Amino acid sequence: DAKTTQPNSMESNEEEPVHLPCNHSTISGTDYIHWYRQLPSQGPEYVIHGLTSNVNNRMASLAIAEDRKSSTLILHRATLRDAAVYYCILRDADSGNTPLVFGKGTRLSVIA
Amino acid sequence: GAVVSQHPSRVICKSGTSVKIECRSLDFQATTMFWYRQFPKQSLMLMATSNEGSKATYEQGVEKDKFLINHASLTLSTLTVTSAHPEDSSFYICSARPGGAGEKLFFGSGTQLSVL
Numbered sequence: 001d002a003k004t005t006q007p008n009s010m011e012s013n014e015e016e017p018v019h020l021p022c023n024h025s026t027i028s029g030t031d032y033i034h035w036y037r038q039l040p041s042q043g044p045e046y047v048i049h050g051l052t053s054n055v056n057n058r059m060a061s062l063a064i065a066e067d068r069k070s071s072t073l074i075l076h077r078a079t080l081r082d083a084a085v086y087y088c089i090l091r092d093a094d095s096g097n098t099p100l101v102f103g104k105g106t107r108l109s110v111i112a
Numbered sequence: 113g114a115v116v117s118q119h120p121s122r123v124i125c126k127s128g129t130s131v132k133i134e135c136r137s138l139d140f141q142a143t144t145m146f147w148y149r150q151f152p153k154q155s156l157m158l159m160a161t162s163n164e165g166s167k168a169t170y171e172q173g174v175e176k177d178k179f180l181i182n183h184a185s186l187t188l189s190t191l192t193v194t195s196a197h198p199e200d201s202s203f204y205i206c207s208a209r210p211g212g213a214g215e216k217l218f219f220g221s222g223t224q225l226s227v228l
Binding site: 099 | 116118143144146148154155156157158161203205206207209215216217218219220221222224
């Protein structure tokens with residue numbers, strides 16, 4: 001899987017939007033961009049994924065740059081429960097049933 | 113959505129004993145499950161791929177005789193840490209991907225193993 005680069009940590013105030021960046025300059029045309037997050041003392045959970053177009057779901061939005069070399073996970077209104085490590089992962093469309101490979105992710109702290 | 117159940121959530125054992133961790137897919141069948149290990153403040157590291165009805169595939173550096181994996185049914189995989197030592201203390205997490213769920217991978221809640 002192609003490599004991604006994320007800031008080690010970010011901080012946000014509660015009820016404000018959060019933009020979590022991810023750089024993936026070596027992304028290939030068939031790589032999907034996936035985001036997972038891991039709450040303290042929990043296993044990771046799926047957040048969102050996309051290929052080219054921006055994506056929205058009940059948890060977050062994913063904004064993908066036109067050249068696809070970067071993307072941003074947007075939490076529209078951070079809550080204390082959003083404090084977690086957020087992982088940006090690339091997966092090829094033909095990965096099949098293979099495991100996810102996790103990088104270091106971004107540790108998000110939310111301040112009340 | 114799909115649920116992966118992992119037990120126990122926390123276990124404390126004496127050095128030299130063996131510990132079994134169970135991972136169940138509650139509402140789907142999983143021919144393949146993945147086991148990860150995570151040390152404090154570090155990322156998840158893949159340990160092995162568990163295959164129903166066949167031998168597990170271990171990542172480089174993971175001792176297969178120490179971390180025994182059994183995937184005897186389509187809904188259950190177990191990881192046994194044999195002769196555990198303090199350096200095996202870690203957070204162990206299993207995961208599986210339901211057929212038809214697209215690219216989503218579902219994770220258990222993890223098992224915190226502490227070896228005294």
